[in-house]
């Protein structure tokens with residue numbers, strides 16, 4: 343790692359656009375060039391920063407291992423991964439919630455009475471397992487990498503645990519929310535050693551992001 347540069351891991355795909363908007367509001371408009379290239383590592387010397395474009399669920403891994411000083415990632419990923427990183431700031435966007443959902447007509451009390459064998463499809467097995475364990479409900483958790491809303495329709499699972507924003511994917515797949523597990527927004531995370539050893543370098547960046555989030559002009 344180039345010690346002079348601050349390395350930030352940013353999530354590709356859906357989160358990239360709003361992340362680049364936030365960085366622009368924080369005074370790093372040149373980061374928009376990241377969206378125009380297929381290069382996955384980019385140095386912006388004028389910002390004194392290096393960027394890693396990572397799969398969203400990989401962002402905390404780069405940060406935990408010190409390949410990146412900082413990262414931007416959804417709370418959903420942090421809740422599932424439980425990486426050893428510092429969570430510094432709630433960035434407010436990528437707002438969605440973890441829900442337990444089932445076919446329309448499902449009796450929600452069936453969730454809570456613990457009777458019967460429940461099969462739960464999810465991309466977030468640890469979040470799902472913890473949800474049911476805390477309620478003393480036995481559930482078989484079935485991992486899927488995506489399109490989780492399919493599972494109840496084809497008999498793979500009784501319920502799903504997934505993130506929902508507008509609720510459109512649930513509705514269009516005949517599912518209704520039975521319970522909300524937690525809210526999720528994008529977070530700024532830091533490598534623990536970087537945060538301690540590079541605090542003076544990191545602090546102005548945190549401040550710029552904080553002001554960008556609160557709407558104050560970046561200096």
Ligand SMILES: Nc1ncnc2c1ncn2[C@@H]1O[C@H](COP(=O)(O)OP(=O)(O)OP(=O)(O)O)[C@@H](O)[C@H]1O
Nearest residue numbers: 355356357397398399400416418419436437438507
């Ligand atoms: N519908 C949504 N509304 C708001 N935020 C969302 C929504 N879906 C996902 N997110 C947020 O964006 C992040 C990336 O989601 P997305 O599903 O686009 O990535 P992905 O390609 O599935 O990620 P990965 O490949 O790492 O699993 C999620 O971790 C979550 O924080």
Ligand SMILES: O=P(O)(O)OC[C@H]1O[C@H](OP(=O)(O)OP(=O)(O)O)[C@H](O)[C@@H]1O
Nearest residue numbers: 488489490504505506507508509510511
């Ligand atoms: O409430 P909504 O606004 O409909 O958004 C929720 C959907 O968005 C995400 O899926 P994504 O599009 O990332 O696809 P995936 O299921 O393959 O991860 C999430 O897993 C839901 O399926």
